[in-house]
Amino acid sequence: SAVISQKPSRDICQRGTSLTIQCQVDSQVTMMFWYRQQPGQSLTLIATANQGSEATYESGFVIDKFPISRPNLTFSTLTVSNMSPEDSSIYLCSVDRGANYGYTFGSGTRLTVV
Amino acid sequence: DAKTTQPPSMDCAEGRAANLPCNHSTISGNEYVYWYRQIHSQGPQYIIHGLKNNETNEMASLIITEDRKSSTLILPHATLRDTAVYYCIAINTGTASKLTFGTGTRLQVTL
Numbered sequence: 140s141a142v143i144s145q146k147p148s149r150d151i152c153q154r155g156t157s158l159t160i161q162c163q164v165d166s167q168v169t170m171m172f173w174y175r176q177q178p179g180q181s182l183t184l185i186a187t188a189n190q191g192s193e194a195t196y197e198s199g200f201v202i203d204k205f206p207i208s209r210p211n212l213t214f215s216t217l218t219v220s221n222m223s224p225e226d227s228s229i230y231l232c233s234v235d236r237g238a239n240y241g242y243t244f245g246s247g248t249r250l251t252v253v
Numbered sequence: 254d255a256k257t258t259q260p261p262s263m264d265c266a267e268g269r270a271a272n273l274p275c276n277h278s279t280i281s282g283n284e285y286v287y288w289y290r291q292i293h294s295q296g297p298q299y300i301i302h303g304l305k306n307n308e309t310n311e312m313a314s315l316i317i318t319e320d321r322k323s324s325t326l327i328l329p330h331a332t333l334r335d336t337a338v339y340y341c342i343a344i345n346t347g348t349a350s351k352l353t354f355g356t357g358t359r360l361q362v363t364l
Contacts, residue, residue, distance in 0.1 A: 172352070181340075182297065184352070229294075237346075238285070238302075238346040241287060243299070244296030246296050247294075247295070247296050
């Protein structure tokens with residue numbers, strides 16, 4: 140199965156600052172997905188990142204707040220900008236390995252904004 | 254993608270079979286049923302998927318009703334390590350698919 144390396148695993152940040160989360164996949168994938176999981180909640184899709192094009196954001200998420208880069212087929216970053224305590228969540232990246240294998244998820248980044 | 258409905262929580266004794274139900278009454282013919290689980294503080298993990306036939310792998314079995322309106326994930330011999338939130342998702346993998354997670358079932362395996 141595909142291996143996803145996500146970092147940092149956790150961070151504590153000051154409000155008003157930004158944090159960039161990195162995801163590295165050990166094989167080339169067309170799409171990468173970024174999710175947010177707020178405390179005690181299920182996962183919510185933030186955006187889909189395609190290599191060579193702008194990311195597609197879900198309702199309620201905007202590029203200015205969550206800019207995404209996808210410079211190649213194995214790497215993506217998500218930035219959480221101008222953070223507030225409400226951004227405290229676990230952020231996860233994911234890739235689709237095809238119909239027979241399902242989606243693989245990174246281990247997540249636990250973000251606390253103080 | 255079809256909406257799925259799951260009970261919010263279930264308990265199971267260790268060593269017994271855990272049967273987790275999922276309702277997907279509006280599922281369309283080209284949508285698969287996928288199951289994932291999320292153990293505390295980890296990313297979700299793929300378990301199994303199926304279209305209309307029952308499926309079994311090293312982790313679990315998936316029973317899909319003939320009308321495909323519901324399914325059951327079976328963990329044949331639950332262990333404490335199976336304590337997790339289990340998500341049932343109906344998805345058309347033929348399109349540019351994105352997983353949409355519901356609230357899932359929190360399975361607590363006890364001694």
